[in-house]
Amino acid sequence: QVQLVQSGAEVKKPGESVKVSCKASGNSFTSYYVHWVRQAPGQGLEWVGIINPTGGTTSYAQKFQGRVTMTRDTSARTVYMELYSLRSDDTAVYYCARDLGGSQLDPFAVWGQGTLVIVSS
Amino acid sequence: EIVLTQSPGTLSLSPGERATLSCRASQSVSSNYLAWYQQKPGQAPRLVIYGASSRATGIPDRFSGSGSGTDFTLTISRLEPEDFAVYYCQQYGTSLYTFGQGTKLEIK
Numbered sequence: 001q002v003q004l005v006q007s008g009a010e011v012k013k014p015g016e017s018v019k020v021s022c023k024a025s026g027n028s029f030t031s032y033y034v035h036w037v038r039q040a041p042g043q044g045l046e047w048v049g050i051i052n053p054t055g056g057t058t059s060y061a062q063k064f065q066g067r068v069t070m071t072r073d074t075s076a077r078t079v080y081m082e083l084y085s086l087r088s089d090d091t092a093v094y095y096c097a098r099d100l101g102g103s104q105l106d107p108f109a110v111w112g113q114g115t116l117v118i119v120s121s
Numbered sequence: 122e123i124v125l126t127q128s129p130g131t132l133s134l135s136p137g138e139r140a141t142l143s144c145r146a147s148q149s150v151s152s153n154y155l156a157w158y159q160q161k162p163g164q165a166p167r168l169v170i171y172g173a174s175s176r177a178t179g180i181p182d183r184f185s186g187s188g189s190g191t192d193f194t195l196t197i198s199r200l201e202p203e204d205f206a207v208y209y210c211q212q213y214g215t216s217l218y219t220f221g222q223g224t225k226l227e228i229k
Contacts, residue, residue: 035218037166045158045166045209047218059216095165100177107156107213109177111165 004112022096029077125221133229140197144210154214
């Protein structure tokens with residue numbers, strides 16, 4: 001049973017950066033795409049971007065382009081999301097999620113537990 | 122970008138009743154790449170339905186999905202206490218994955 005385990009909560013000041021990790025258990029780390037989704041307090045789900053752990057290629061929602069970077073460490077079976085120039089409205093729970101069957105045209109089948117990022121002066 | 126609009130915003134029902142949740146897309150969702158997720162307070166979302174009508178692993182058969190093109194429905198035939206949650210639809214047929222705003226299913 002594949003699991004995704006995320007790093008712990010973070011408190012940052014406006015203008016700072018945050019890097020959240022997502023470690024996959026089990027094998028086949030490079031067989032699935034990993035997405036990042038965020039959820040502001042009391043709000044809905046918002047897609048941030050996707051990384052292909054095999055080649056490291058990425059695609060980001062236009063809203064976050066230039067302010068987010070997703071990377072991976074295949075030996076550590078870990079993907080990372082770094083968000084820069086944080087603002088108060090970046091306060092949210094950030095989830096990583098793995099696709100169902102190894103395709104970008106797959107739903108999000110396995111989710112991490114979420115990482116709360118609080119941005120406050 | 123495909124905008125998904127869910128209705129109603131809140132649905133108040135009793136255990137044993139039938140729930141019908143709607144998701145309407147601003148343009149046709151290719152190949153019915155439409156999923157439904159369940160989210161309970163303090164938990165990550167859980168995949169319920171994908172491909173508009175296929176149940177995810179471990180999802181009971183009281184959950185069913187239907188629809189095509191721009192109109193999709195999630196039906197829960199007989200509500201159990203554990204079904205009360207927020208449900209989101211999502212389209213994953215384009216590289217701009219989008220979610221609906223959610224329907225809160227609450228106990229009446």
